[in-house]
Amino acid sequence: MTRLATRSLYFGRTALRGISASPVTSAVAVATIAVCLVLVGVFALLLFNMEGLLERFGGDLHVTAYLEPGLSVQRQRELADLAHSVEGVAAVRLVSEQEAFERFRSGVAHGAAYLDGLGENPLPASLEITLVPARQSAEGMTVVVESLDGLEGVEDLMSGHDWVEGYLRALALVRGLGVGLGAILAVATLLIVANTIRLAVVARRDEIEILSLVGASPGFVRVPFLLEGLLQGAAGGAVALALLFGLFSLGLPGFAFGLELVLGGAVPNFFSGEQALALVGSGAFLGLLGAGGALAGGLRS
Numbered sequence: 001m002t003r004l005a006t007r008s009l010y011f012g013r014t015a016l017r018g019i020s021a022s023p024v025t026s027a028v029a030v031a032t033i034a035v036c037l038v039l040v041g042v043f044a045l046l047l048f049n050m051e052g053l054l055e056r057f058g059g060d061l062h063v064t065a066y067l068e069p070g071l072s073v074q075r076q077r078e079l080a081d082l083a084h085s086v087e088g089v090a091a092v093r094l095v096s097e098q099e100a101f102e103r104f105r106s107g108v109a110h111g112a113a114y115l116d117g118l119g120e121n122p123l124p125a126s127l128e129i130t131l132v133p134a135r136q137s138a139e140g141m142t143v144v145v146e147s148l149d150g151l152e153g154v155e156d157l158m159s160g161h162d163w164v165e166g167y168l169r170a171l172a173l174v175r176g177l178g179v180g181l182g183a184i185l186a187v188a189t190l191l192i193v194a195n196t197i198r199l200a201v202v203a204r205r206d207e208i209e210i211l212s213l214v215g216a217s218p219g220f221v222r223v224p225f226l227l228e229g230l231l232q233g234a235a236g237g238a239v240a241l242a243l244l245f246g247l248f249s250l251g252l253p254g255f256a257f258g259l260e261l262v263l264g265g266a267v268p269n270f271f272s273g274e275q276a277l278a279l280v281g282s283g284a285f286l287g288l289l290g291a292g293g294a295l296a297g298g299l300r301s
């Protein structure tokens with residue numbers, strides 16, 4: 001067995017022995033990390049789904065310019081050319097009155113019954129204006145609307161500007177609440193993990209002194225305690241992931257309507273494999289950071 005493998009085995013056994021020697025304090029540290037990550041994970045899960053919705057439907061955002069009734073075909077094409085020349089416009093599609101009529105008949109339930117009773121087609125011609133991906137935002141749509149507003153032949157303009165702005169504000173609110181709550185809980189978690197490691201240092205002071213007397217370096221003495229914090233954090237992250245998955249699976253049917261309302265009708269998704277590993281890794285990092293803070297003064301006291 002190589003020297004590195006021997007040391008790694010020693011560090012691992014020592015860390016596990018330290019955890020088993022103080023099961024109550026270790027369990028408190030693991031539970032604290034788990035609670036912290038569950039609360040932050042709820043916001044992260046909501047944020048992940050909201051961002052996914054914005055990404056999925058962002059490409060469908062476009063501006064629609066409704067044209068005045070009786071406008072000549074030549075003027076309609078002129079307006080289409082003007083719209084195409086606006087900065088950020090990728091394509092412009094002219095939808096005639098008849099095409100709009102057929103769309104309504106085939107795309108809306110009972111649309112034919114609604115329209116058959118009318119003597120004439122009430123639907124106007126329109127321009128469907130698609131933006132380049134880089135301009136599919138509230139700002140990009142505002143530029144198009146302002147460029148076409150007031151032009152002769154344009155009766156009304158509609159866009160997803162208000163929806164995008166409102167959704168981005170909601171997204172920023174969720175992100176801010178998650179970051180704020182995460183920061184507060186992270187500080188509390190670090191303090192609890194640090195106190196747990198300090199108690200372990202005090203309990204094993206004799207062992208530490210013996211190691212120092214036989215020539216062990218400060219780094220050699222610290223590694224088991226750092227590993228102990230890392231293991232506690234990883235365990236807390238795993239518990240948090242399991243709890244989040246259980247809450248998501250069991251609670252989704254009951255809150256499906258509300259969640260789909262918030263997410264615009266999209267079906268909520270759980271974390272991907274990489275995101276799940278990141279959650280567990282965050283717990284391990286918190287445990288390692290707390291242990292490092294404890295050892296910054298623990299071994300000198």
